[in-house]
Amino acid sequence: MADIKQLKSYVGGAWVTGTGAPRALYNPCTEQVIAETSTDGIDFAAALAYARQGGAALRAMTFAERGRLLGDLANAWHGYRDELLQLSTDSGGNTRSDAKFDVDGATGTLAYYASLGKKLGDRTFLTDGDLIQLTRAPRYVGQHLLVPRLGAAVHINAFNFPAWGMGEKLAVALLAGMPVVVKPATSTAPLAARMVEIAVESGLLPAGALSFIAGPCGDLVDQLGFQDVLAFTGSADTGTLLRSKVNIIENSVPVNVEADSLNSAVLGPDVERESETWDLFVREVVKDMTQKAGQKCTAIRRIFVPAAAVDAVVEDLSTELAGMKAGNPNSKGVRVGPLATGGQLRDALAGIEQLKACAEVVLGGDRGNLVDVEGDKGYFLSPTLLVARDPGNADAVHSLEVFGPVATVLPYGDDTAELCSWIGKGRGGLVSSVYSDKKSFVKEMLFGIAPYHGRLCIGNERVAEHSPGPGSVLPSLIHGGPGRAGGGEELGGLRGLSFYMQRTAVQGSKPLLEKLLLS
Numbered sequence: 001m002a003d004i005k006q007l008k009s010y011v012g013g014a015w016v017t018g019t020g021a022p023r024a025l026y027n028p029c030t031e032q033v034i035a036e037t038s039t040d041g042i043d044f045a046a047a048l049a050y051a052r053q054g055g056a057a058l059r060a061m062t063f064a065e066r067g068r069l070l071g072d073l074a075n076a077w078h079g080y081r082d083e084l085l086q087l088s089t090d091s092g093g094n095t096r097s098d099a100k101f102d103v104d105g106a107t108g109t110l111a112y113y114a115s116l117g118k119k120l121g122d123r124t125f126l127t128d129g130d131l132i133q134l135t136r137a138p139r140y141v142g143q144h145l146l147v148p149r150l151g152a153a154v155h156i157n158a159f160n161f162p163a164w165g166m167g168e169k170l171a172v173a174l175l176a177g178m179p180v181v182v183k184p185a186t187s188t189a190p191l192a193a194r195m196v197e198i199a200v201e202s203g204l205l206p207a208g209a210l211s212f213i214a215g216p217c218g219d220l221v222d223q224l225g226f227q228d229v230l231a232f233t234g235s236a237d238t239g240t241l242l243r244s245k246v247n248i249i250e251n252s253v254p255v256n257v258e259a260d261s262l263n264s265a266v267l268g269p270d271v272e273r274e275s276e277t278w279d280l281f282v283r284e285v286v287k288d289m290t291q292k293a294g295q296k297c298t299a300i301r302r303i304f305v306p307a308a309a310v311d312a313v314v315e316d317l318s319t320e321l322a323g324m325k326a327g328n329p330n331s332k333g334v335r336v337g338p339l340a341t342g343g344q345l346r347d348a349l350a351g352i353e354q355l356k357a358c359a360e361v362v363l364g365g366d367r368g369n370l371v372d373v374e375g376d377k378g379y380f381l382s383p384t385l386l387v388a389r390d391p392g393n394a395d396a397v398h399s400l401e402v403f404g405p406v407a408t409v410l411p412y413g414d415d416t417a418e419l420c421s422w423i424g425k426g427r428g429g430l431v432s433s434v435y436s437d438k439k440s441f442v443k444e445m446l447f448g449i450a451p452y453h454g455r456l457c458i459g460n461e462r463v464a465e466h467s468p469g470p471g472s473v474l475p476s477l478i479h480g481g482p483g484r485a486g487g488g489e490e491l492g493g494l495r496g497l498s499f500y501m502q503r504t505a506v507q508g509s510k511p512l513l514e515k516l517l518l519s
Helices: 044-053 055-060 063-078 081-092 096-120 164-176 186-202 236-243 246-250 276-294 307-322 342-355 395-399 416-424 439-452 493-500 510-518
Strands: 005-007 009-011 014-016 023-026 033-037 126-133 140-148 153-156 180-183 210-212 229-233 255-258 263-267 300-306 360-363 384-387 406-412 429-435 453-459 501-509
Touching: 005 186, 009 044, 023 186, 033 081, 033 186, 044 055, 044 180, 044 210, 055 140, 063 081, 063 096, 063 164, 063 186, 081 096, 081 186, 096 164, 096 186, 096 276, 126 510, 140 493, 140 510, 153 164, 164 180, 164 229, 164 493, 186 210, 229 236, 229 493, 236 246, 236 255, 263 276, 263 416, 276 300, 276 307, 276 406, 276 429, 276 453, 300 307, 300 416, 307 360, 307 384, 307 406, 342 384, 342 395, 342 406, 406 416, 416 439, 429 439, 439 453, 493 501, 501 510
Parallel strands: 005 033, 153 180, 153 229, 180 210, 229 255, 263 300, 263 429, 300 406, 384 406, 429 453
Antiparallel strands: 009 014, 009 210, 023 033, 126 140, 140 501, 360 384
């Protein structure tokens, strides 16, 4: 049996091992223990205080200097790419393709924000908009500016993207000038821990700029003050719990939450079978259902299709899904690995049972035929497709996110407003996609469902060769959504920096403000 790695936390500028009984972390394919961790005994108040002190060095750097730091860190991680990809497979059950999606997503996001830092140049703050004349006298004006907050950013990340989830938050915060305390989901923490080790060993970051919690974070969130921020990705219930903490409310601590999302894909009534748009729709639905074994916050959960096309859609999706080999992610040809933990598998199976109250399973629902898996080991669930014939009364489909390779087909008729209302039953989502070559239908859908979503992806024959699919989070566009999706926004190019900066209105004489802020 391979050595069991002891994960340590990096706090106060040193690696620390918890004093309590360790928690075991498992390989989701073999169920073997691969790591242990504990955070008992760590002084989280002191860890946060140390991180805050590290902010001074970051704030003294220009955007260009912070950008170079991000680019160098991305290169450092890339230098260990093969090791990180294998660790992603061993600790998260990812196929090599899915591991690349996570690890390369992290380095790519850092590289993107590195380029933004270069463009922002030798400044330490941002101006927001133009000078505003405030009185009849043109010499008395106002200007909005953004300056880094003086606290620390606590990032609590989800289990499904230990690399990318960390990278997307870290890149924006560091470029904005805030030190970061990273707390990954414990179950898949080995990948994030190794990436932080590489960052520390590189010597690129100022002291205190990056801290790491390799397990439960105790009372860390309770220590946050008005200059700190909290960014969380995970369940809506946990997001609500964090938001409701007394110190968060009393200190008006900025909180960004990315939570549950019942994302939809809509096939337009104009799309014919075997057309480029139809093929794009099938390809992207299958990709979203199976990539990361469906464990993506952006994955398609509800598939709305014209009533007359249900049978054809089910047939084509089933054919493609059946051809996606599931099993040991280290084995050649395997496209779908296990779920990340035993708990995730139990929740997914229980969710499928709840969906059966209003939908019929037409494919999957069990372990399936697995490649190179020993006995009943591993947390496997085969791609599962359901059909709900009565969307208006499919309450479970519209309210329950089964976090795995699971999606439900729902038919719709001629009433586009009704279709939009059914999509709205999801109570807010990160992303939905519309596949149609008919401009009038796309327009109706765009303005009918935009209020429910943070992002919309329009697919047609013109973009069939270029679309990365709705499941790809692009650093240039915002990532977040209203309602049950958390109500937050991350990334979005420069928009993401505002969460970590204070917007202040400054008013005074025009010559003085031009000299201080615009020169």
